[in-house]
Amino acid sequence: MDWLAATESWWGRFALTRGIAAIYLVAFLCAALQFRGLLGSNGMTPIPKFLARSSFRAKPSIFHWHYTDRFFAAVCWAGAAVSAALVLGLGDAVPLWAAMLLWFGLWVAYLSIVNVGQCWYSFGWESLLLEAGFLAVFLGNDETAPPLLVLLLARWLLFRLEFGAGLIKIRGDRCWRDLTCLYYHHETQPMPGPLSWFFHRLPKPLHRVEVLGNHITQLIVPFGLFAPQPVAGIAATIMIVTQLWLVASGNFAWLNWLTIVLACSVLDDTMFAAVLGVTTPADAPTSVPTWFGVLVLGFTALVLVLSWRPALNLFSPHQRMNSTFDPLHLVNAYGAFGSVGKTRYEVVIEGTADTVISPHTEWREYGFKGKPGDPARMPRQWAPYHLRLDWLMWFAALSSSYARPWIGQLLKGLLSNNRDIVKLLGHNPFPDQPPTHVRALLYEYRFTTGKELLGDRAWWHRELIGDYLPPVDADRVRRFVS
Known part of the structure; x- marks a missing residue:
């Protein structure tokens, strides 16, 4: 199955796997440190009460089988430990099948948390992490060349994330169409950061340039992700720069960072060599094991089937924002700030x-x-x-x-x-x-x-x-x- 090998994406796969693991680490730490007050037995929306009125089929979670606050904490800390180990390279130190099980275990653990998280876990970046995390199961490790189809699915995820966000804006608030939304957004966003005051005080003509640049990045640039290199890499670089601008201007949990990680996977080894001076290892595999390739093909077919409704949603006049179409959060719809508050x-x-x-x-x-x-x-x-x-x-x-x-x-x-x-x-x-x-x-x-x-x-x-x-x-x- 040599045709499945994306030998030019060694460092793109590296950035994607390490980045997803790092975001998992943050997510599990958030859960471990906050759940008792939010979701614990004596919290504001206790999980035991939620489990009593929900079903496993509607909200798949290991906590349907057993729940105590200690067990929930154990799942969180175990997830954080495995995530940290994967950041440090555990996935490349174990056999390919074991690495896949580690990634699958993380996905099951975080899905279980999200599906009992109620209003506290109703954000689009939860589904984004779960979708990216399931991709990671099939990205492989140092035993195999990066699988081309899975990297293309990462681009498909990035496309839906950016294009969906662009469409929801154009269809939503008029201020996105007349380029005035950033007169207000830096001040009225959910949680301003230390630089938000300064962003808000930028001249209004520059705010209009910001909005125009956002529209170009989200509505035009995403199509470049599927073009040959270096066009795809340039498109991804534009997205990375735009996301870093958003990182500086506010607090949006891991939404921007995970978007950056997905964009890094589009860059080929030539770009990584030019920017970071790293080269593809001389002994890097150039093929994909047959059994692994079969799993990749099956996974790709599953994602394509599940992509039908999210794809239709992109072009629907009633586009849904940050929605999942299945309880496993495998392929989702994304978007943000379809409307902007003025006060x-x-x-x-x-x-x-x-x-x-x-x-x-x-x-x-x-x-x-x-x-x-x-x-x-x-x-x-x-x-x-x-x-x-x-x-x-x-x-x-x-x-x-x-x-x-x-x-x-x-x-x-x-x-x-x-x-x-x-x-x-x-x-x-x-x-x-x-x-x-x-x-x-x-x-x-x-x-x-x-x-x-x-x-x-x-x-x-x-x-x-x-x-x-x-x-x-x-x-x-x-x-x-x-």
Whole structure:
């Protein structure tokens, strides 16, 4: 099966496998460090309750067979350990069949987490990691030449990711069509980063150039991925540069980094040699074992069959964004920011130790790790790490319906100083004794001007809109969540 060998993609395969393993490592660490407050038995949306009302067929997960918080933690830490080992080269140190089992095990473990993750795992990059992770099972290791068909499937994934995002924008908000969306986006995106203020303050003509460049990268450049080299490599390089721009301008978990990893797989060894000075090993295999080739052919046929609905979705006037068409997340639809908010709203949670609420009650603000809160605090860089509660708080500010499944449990956890829930926050103003009451306020936030930044030493200016949730004590919140 020599025709299956992409001998010119040795380093592209290397970048893809190591990159996917690195993203898996981040994803498993996110799950291990956050799940107890979000999904644990005493968390905001407990997994045992979810399992009681869902089926294995609809949400395949090993946790349907057995669940405890300790077992979930063990799966997370085992996944992190295997991912780290694959980053360091374990996949090339074991036989090909063993490497495939390691990759398959990671995919099963993360699929099991995503399928019980409920609203906390409803992001497009979860499906993206699962789809890329299943590709990794069939990428092979140092025992075989890179399989051409699987590398082409990686390009197909990258194409759907970029082209789908471009189409959803053109079909969505008018500001993408008149090139004005970035007048607002850097300020209203879910979790701004340390450079977002500066991006927002760029001249408006440059913002229009940004949008135009985005449209070119997402609507025209993706077709170059299937052209001969060096055109395919140039197309991938343009995508890498664009994604690095997005990395610098905000926090989007591992979406941008995994896109970069997929684009690196398009570069051939000539490009890697020119940029990094690395050459293909002299003893690199130039063929694909027959048994492995048969598996690659079967996998390719499966992906082509499953691609029918995602492909139709690209050209549908009712295009779905960040959707999966099967419970295994094997071939998915992608897209982001079909609409852009023009105003930023934030939910601010406060507590008090007063037993009776009055106009003179002293309220103290809870701080989150990533989302805007204290106007004087510079936005932090968190990506590729994903702060799931902070992201859901952004959605909650857009509509209370997003918060309905968990906001009551969050307030209940704060009123009892639930250790696992409080750990999800950046600052607890009641470290020794829980508050008697908590409330949530809705604010309008905007980036300060340059003059305000220098004079007030504040990155944000905020104005109170009103109550998001009125003050509640432990008894009332207990009735609220029952």
